Amino acid sequence: MIFFDENEALSQEARLGWHGKRIQEMADRGYRTSRRLKKIFDDLGIRPGEIRSVDDLEKLPVISREKLVEMELAEPPYGGFEDPAAPVDRIFISPGPVYEPHLSETDVLWARAYHAAGIGRGDVVLNAFLYHMVAAGLTFHGGLRRVGATVVPSGTAGTEAQVQLIRDLSVTAFTGTPSFLMAVIQKAGEMGHDFRRDFKVRKACFAAEPLQPSLRARFEEEYGIDTYQMYGATEVGDAAYECREKKGWHICEEVLVEIVDPATGKRVPHGRLGEVVVTRYNPIFFLMRFGTGDLSRIVEEPCPCGRTSFRLDGIAGRVGDAVKVRGLFVAPSQLRKVAEKFPGNRFQMIVGRSGHEDLLTVRMEADKADPGLEKSFRDYFRDICTVRIDRLEFVAPGTLKEGDKPIVDQRTWT
Ligand SMILES: [Zn+2]
DSSP states (O other): OSSSSSSGGOOOOHHHHHHHHHHHHHHHHHHHOOOHHHHHHHHHHHHHHGOSSSHTTSSOOEHHHHHHHHHHHHHHTTOOBBBBSSSOOEEEEETTTTEEEETTTTTTTHHHHHHHHTTTTTTEEOSSSSSSSSSSSHHHHHHHHHHTTTEOOOOOOHHHHHHHHHHHTOEEEEEEEEHHHHHOOOOOOOTOOOHHHHHHOOOEEEOOOOOHHHHHHIIIHHHHHHEEEEEEEETTTTEEEEEETOSEEEOTTEEEEEEEETTTTTTTTSOOOEEEEEOOOOOOOOOSSSEEEEEEEOOOOOOTTOSSEEEEOOOOOOGGGOOEEETEEEEEHHHHHHHHOTTTTOOEEEEETTTTTEEEEEEEEEOOOOOHHHHHHHHHHHHOOOOOOSSSEEEOOOOOOOOOOOOOOOOOOO
């Protein structure tokens, strides 16, 4: 079976209907049972009957992590988002502190991701996520169990102990952060092992930390480990995962992911960069429209794997790091991507104003003005950053320094 369940193959129309139903249920039930959700609705003069569809959801405010912490401090422990009568299996704690009543030990958190990575019965998986206080260890553990894998709950044990477990238990897969796996591999080398030859670890599923392309290439080429990225937030659980195509992250079926303009909370058109906002259909904790602070965009094109969900185009950075040009976000990570294609030409983006318009200038190092280079740079920049360059100035090599900011915002708002 390619898919975890039939929901992964729903038509867009059916999926939209499915989400509409869940949103409606969450609004109705939340209004009745959660003091906070009732207050949010009442303050805005919204009746639960008015939140019936994905489009209606946009009427509600986005709640950032900072806001959630404030609300929980004001109204401990859950900010009033909970149904006080609901049975709670487990309570997790995130820095803040943020308290999260957990829905159930039988949920499917992360299981889609592990399934898509080809992990299942017969696998022995080292789970190197933290097991105490935070949700990570136990929820990833649950996902692995859901797909039938055997779990070694190694948590944050030292690298030497992890190497021993990998060796003694014939571990076939790793889940944790990319940097920790690399540390384990290096320790194995120090202990006299050849990681690829002596061990059976052939898969790794990462979360909580970006996977740099260079590190991914090392895992895959040097160590023969097939790598997958998973994405979520502790407040809302899993949100997206990579399939074998590794071109974007499929959005999980149990959540609604919106990409919004953080200034307005309104959705931006698909393909444009904005803040990732997640609503998880949770029957005990009614946090609707959680703003992750991460920047991404939605990819609509069908994926060759056959899953019909839209995908997220990785994480381009944090909302605060990006600059808005003519209503479009440009993030430093996008500029890095452009820079990879033009390694010989250091450049800097400058945003200024011309009359009432934003003006985007790029200063680029080159020996001489080169119309061919200018055209290919402009085209590629527009592909990646979606915004047009107004002016491209060539400057002599050595003009821009290593530590110069990639984006300079010269606009003053008075
Ligand atoms: Zn796919």
